[in-house]
Amino acid sequence: MLAVFTDLDNCLLDHDTYEFAPALPAVARLRAAGAAIVCTTSKTRAEVEYWLSRIGLSHPSIVENGGGVVLEDGRVEALGRPRAEITPALRQAARDAGARVRCFADMEAAEIAARCNMGLERARLAAQREFSEPFVLETPDREQALREALARRGLRLTRGGRFHHAFAHEGKHAGVAWLCRRWRQQHPALVTIGIGDAPNDEGFLALVDHPVRLRPPDTGPGAWNRHVLELLERLGR
Ligand SMILES: [Mg+2]
Numbered sequence: 001m002l003a004v005f006t007d008l009d010n011c012l013l014d015h016d017t018y019e020f021a022p023a024l025p026a027v028a029r030l031r032a033a034g035a036a037i038v039c040t041t042s043k044t045r046a047e048v049e050y051w052l053s054r055i056g057l058s059h060p061s062i063v064e065n066g067g068g069v070v071l072e073d074g075r076v077e078a079l080g081r082p083r084a085e086i087t088p089a090l091r092q093a094a095r096d097a098g099a100r101v102r103c104f105a106d107m108e109a110a111e112i113a114a115r116c117n118m119g120l121e122r123a124r125l126a127a128q129r130e131f132s133e134p135f136v137l138e139t140p141d142r143e144q145a146l147r148e149a150l151a152r153r154g155l156r157l158t159r160g161g162r163f164h165h166a167f168a169h170e171g172k173h174a175g176v177a178w179l180c181r182r183w184r185q186q187h188p189a190l191v192t193i194g195i196g197d198a199p200n201d202e203g204f205l206a207l208v209d210h211p212v213r214l215r216p217p218d219t220g221p222g223a224w225n226r227h228v229l230e231l232l233e234r235l236g237r
Contacts, residue, residue, distance in 0.1 A: 067131025
């Protein structure tokens with residue numbers, strides 16, 4: 001069995017246009033080889049389902065940076081704490097730290113759309129967080145105090161491209177490790193490929209047999225296609 005764990009933004013999807021067509025030849029080759037293609041992303045389950053249906057892929061997927069693994073049948077294995085616990089803990093931590101935060105939970109879809117430079121439909125999908133709370137830190141000088149206040153509540157703080165994020169889980173690599181353990185019970189000879197472009201992909205790239213690191217300007221679906229085809233050639237698949 002072959003499993004391909006791939007980041008979406010700037011990998012399978014173009015960073016700006018979200019185009020994926022240049023990757024389709026390699027996607028077809030992987031499917032013909034019986035490979036599982038696992039989206040491994042910071043996106044929500046709702047966003048991933050939008051892209052799966054367009055690209056013609058299916059679950060399992062690793063969503064919200066490893067907060068959950070969506071299984072083949074659509075059930076979700078939670079690896080993090082539910083957002084319903086995270087958002088109030090974030091607000092308390094912000095009060096403790098003297099920080100001002102504007103959470104996704106406080107924003108209408110139109111505000112998320114404007115901040116993310118995306119359409120309203122996609123903003124609604126992005127808003128459906130289950131395992132994390134993105135927020136704007138309006139008092140950047142309180143970041144370290146907020147980080148410590150979150151840690152006292154068992155939460156982590158990361159800084160993404162547009163937002164800070166509070167969550168309780170370990171990261172994408174925990175989702176990859178979880179799925180690999182599950183698959184290896186049935187397929188001890190499982191071979192794994194990982195494709196990513198950013199620091200938050202490094203954890204899972206370190207776990208796979210064949211990591212592919214896309215680096216500027218060689219990123220996006222065209223690069224994804226070429227690297228996957230070359231790797232399959234090398235592996236004799
Ligand atoms: Mg990326």
